[in-house]
Amino acid sequence: MNAVIFDMDGLMFDTGKVFALAWDYAGEKTGIGKAGYMLRKTQGMGFTAARELWGNEFGNSYDEEGMRRHTREFLLKYYAANRVPAKEGLYILLNYLRNKGSRLAVASSSPGWEVENHLRKAGIWDYFQVIVCGEMVKHSKPAPDIYIKACELLREEPENCFALEDSRNGILSACGAGCKTVMVPDLWQPDEATENMLFGRFANLEEVMLYLERTGILD
The missing domain is CATH 3.40.50.1000 (HAD superfamily/HAD-like)
Known part of the structure; x- marks a missing residue:
């Protein structure tokens, strides 16, 4: 090898808890409510690869661009103040x-x-x-x-x-x-x-x- x-x-x-918080935040910002639970359904996938799963879960209410933007917004603020274990x-x-x-x-x-x-x-x-x-x-x-x-x-x-x-x-x-x-x-x-x-x-x-x-x- x-x-x-x-x-x-x-x-x-150990980023799982951070992503769950980020998606709760982004979900509320985009109007679909807390979405941190989607981490288990999409683990290992990017937003694009998981598009169908998000669409099935939230239908036309799902705003991919908004989720990306607000997730990044949360993570940047979080990572500036915290180090992930x-x-x-x-x-x-x-x-x-x-x-x-x-x-x-x-x-x-x-x-x-x-x-x-x-x-x-x-x-x-x-x-x-x-x-x-x-x-x-x-x-x-x-x-x-x-x-x-x-x-x-x-x-x-x-x-x-x-x-x-x-x-x-x-x-x-x-x-x-x-x-x-x-x-x-x-x-x-x-x-x-x-x-x-x-x-x-x-x-x-x-x-x-x-x-x-x-x-x-x-x-």
Whole structure:
């Protein structure tokens, strides 16, 4: 294995609660009411990819442009005053992979400004050779585009890359690209069909590091 590709929201950072607050705020601003619960229905997807789900839920009342605008408004204000907690084991795993000489990438459906904000505030921007954000691909997760793009920029074949994910849509994206997909669950536990797609499942990122160290799979 030559490279490891990280999802961001829910995998590296505990952003779920923040997004729920942001969508409650944006929903009230656009007239559909608190919409934070949509996080579970659209986990891992960008607004465009989840358009049908939002439309089915709110019909003609759904204002995608307004939701985007007010979500960004809330997040910018929140992130200016707060640092989103890193998930357990993130720094341990990153340092282990750096010491192993692994090439690292981020494949996140979030916009570039948000990805950069989190990585820089956490002091891990320089760990990654490649960063692919939602606006860099035509189709967001669960389509495989974002992982295919990350592998291309890493100059690695997908079968030689680990993908670390926490959501069903992310797993479908990574597996669809051909990556060996490892799950660290956040808001959702895999069903049997999804479980069968995984290379492995661990409770936190430190467990991922311990598995890699024990098996010597990166040696």
